Amino acid sequence: xxxxxxxxxxxxxxxxxxxxxxxxxxxxxxxxxxxxxxxxxxxxxxxxxxxxxxxxxxxxxxxxxxxxxxxxxxxxx
Amino acid sequence: xxxxxxxxxxxxxxxxxxxxxxxxxxxxxxxxxxxxxxxxxxxxxxxxxxxxxxxxxxxxxxxxxxxxxxxxxxxxxxxxxxxxxxxxxxxxxxxxxxxxxxxxxxxxxxxxxxxxxxxxxxxxxxxxxxxxxxxxxxxxxxxxxxxxxxxxxxxxxxxxxxxxxxxxxxxxxxxxxxxxxxxxxxxxxxxxxxxxxxxxxxxxxxxxxxxxxxxxxxxxxxxxxxxxxxxxxxxxxxxxxxxxxxxxx
Numbered sequence: 001x002x003x004x005x006x007x008x009x010x011x012x013x014x015x016x017x018x019x020x021x022x023x024x025x026x027x028x029x030x031x032x033x034x035x036x037x038x039x040x041x042x043x044x045x046x047x048x049x050x051x052x053x054x055x056x057x058x059x060x061x062x063x064x065x066x067x068x069x070x071x072x073x074x075x076x077x
Numbered sequence: 078x079x080x081x082x083x084x085x086x087x088x089x090x091x092x093x094x095x096x097x098x099x100x101x102x103x104x105x106x107x108x109x110x111x112x113x114x115x116x117x118x119x120x121x122x123x124x125x126x127x128x129x130x131x132x133x134x135x136x137x138x139x140x141x142x143x144x145x146x147x148x149x150x151x152x153x154x155x156x157x158x159x160x161x162x163x164x165x166x167x168x169x170x171x172x173x174x175x176x177x178x179x180x181x182x183x184x185x186x187x188x189x190x191x192x193x194x195x196x197x198x199x200x201x202x203x204x205x206x207x208x209x210x211x212x213x214x215x216x217x218x219x220x221x222x223x224x225x226x227x228x229x230x231x232x233x234x235x236x237x238x239x240x241x242x243x244x245x246x247x248x249x250x251x252x253x254x255x256x257x258x259x260x261x262x263x264x265x266x267x268x269x270x271x272x273x274x275x276x277x278x279x280x281x282x283x284x285x286x287x288x289x290x291x292x293x294x295x296x297x298x299x300x301x302x303x304x305x306x307x308x309x310x311x312x313x314x315x316x317x318x319x320x321x322x323x324x325x326x
Contacts, residue, residue, distance in 0.1 A: 035252060042255030054211045 003047050005066055005077050012039045025062030037061065048075050078217055078308055081106035084153045086146070088136055088201055089163030091115045093270035094221065097301040098160055103128050105305070110149040112136065112201070113163065136163050136197030137189075146204040155212045158308060159205045162221045164194040164238070166276045170231050187234045194238035198245065206253065215257040219307050220246050222264040222317055227326040239264070243317055250315030259314045261307045266321025268295040290323035 006017035009024070013031050026032045032040075041057050044050070044066065050073055052060065060066045070077040085102050089095040090111035099109050112134040130152055134145040150156060167186045172179050202218060209216040225232055226239035242262065249260040267273055267285050273294070274282065286292055303320045307313050 038252070038255040042257075051213060054213060057210075 005044070005063065005070065008043045008047050009040055009063065009066075012036055012043055020063065022063065025065075027062075032061075040066075044070075048073075050075070078157070078215075078311060080158070080305075080308060083107045083157040084110070084155060085158035085160065086110045086112060086149060086156055086201070086205060087160040087162055088112045088134075088197070090160070091131070093272055094265065094268060094297055094300045094304075095160070095162040097297045098162065098304050099129060101301045101305050102158070107158065108153050110153055112142075112145050112149075136201055137192035139196075139200045142197075142200040143204050146201070146208065150208055155214055156205050156208050157214055157216050159202065159216070159218045160221070160304060161198045161201060161218065161242070163197060164221065164235075165190055166232070166235050166272060168231050168235075168276060169233065171233055182233055190234035191238055194235070195241050198242055202245075202249065206249075206258065209258055210256060213256075216259075217308050218249065218253075218258065218260045219304055220260070220262040221304075222246075222262045224264055224266040224319070224321040224324055224326060226264055226317075229326050246317060247315055254314060259311070261313050261315065262317040263300065263303050263307060264317050264319050264321065265300045265303075266295055266319075266324045268300055269297055285324075288324060289321070293322065295320060295322060 004017065006020050009015070010017040010020060013029060013036060026037065041052055041060070045052060048070065052069070056069055060069050067077040080102060085107045087095050087099050087102070087109055090099045090109070091113035092115060095111070099111060102109050109129045111129060111131045113131070114133065114135055130149065132145050132148065134141050136142055146156070167190050169182050169186050171182050198220060205218070220242050222243050223235070223239040225236045226243050228240070229236045243264070246260055246262040253260055266289060277285070286294060300320055303318050307318060
């Protein structure tokens with residue numbers, strides 16, 4: 001069964017999916033640094049079988065931005 | 078990785094192991110850019126193969142490296158493979174006896190070896206990875222280390238530079254793996270290159286062959302074959318392929 005975006009992010013950052021704030025981002029999430037960001041990117045790519053462009057990688061630094069980019073790729077997030 | 082149609086950069090590709098790697102890559106159908114200081118030798122492989130672009134570059138100069146990588150990418154397309162092969166060997170103990178006095182390892186030699194072998198590898202990789210990430214290339218980087226990474230008395234700078242390159246291999250494999258860029262290394266033992274043979278006397282060569290269980294130096298092609306193995310095996314990552322004939326320092 002496919003994981004939700006919250007579950008993917010939660011797995012990488014060690015957070016409970018239900019406790020993830022709507023506006024979670026690199027700016028306010030403890031531990032979401034550049035290295036963890038790459039892990040989040042890779043995990044999302046694996047989970048949803050997509051490839052982000054370099055521009056997308058640098059822009060999806062928050063939960064809303066990830067959801068928006070996934071929607072643009074035709075994924076209901 | 079299937080090397081057909083790929084673009085590779087080989088530093089120090091004008092001679093020795095690098096040159097043989099260039100030959101193997103072109104035989105597999107890759108386009109190759111050679112970055113090397115040795116401009117005179119650069120003409121030879123360039124004349125021999127139309128799929129090889131040779132460009133002079135001092136990899137210890139970060140500005141030259143950025144310019145060279147940009148130029149290569151414009152001419153041959155994005156980089157899929159990087160072979161960090163360029164390096165220099167300088168033999169110098171920490172303390173040597175000269176004219177009846179102890180002399181410490183000179184700073185200039187230390188700086189030169191570290192600048193070329195270590196900083197050069199860092200500069201080239203930094204530039205190439207920028208290109209790979211921008212294009213989301215599932216690239217491969219091979220760092221050429223040495224059996225001396227374990228610490229070879231008489232080679233402080235060289236040993237330190239190669240040990241550091243092995244550490245960078247681990248670091249970069251961890252950082253770039255999520256982006257599907259592989260980073261691995263190869264640590265040749267003593268190899269029949271002109272650089273190695275010129276760096277030691279006949280007596281020392283004999284001594285090292287005697288210490289190697291197979292009682293010989295590696296053929297250049299055996300090392301190039303190891304590089305090809307790393308490139309073609311998609312699960313080889315973050316490790317150093319030891320090709321030393323069983324020699325342990």
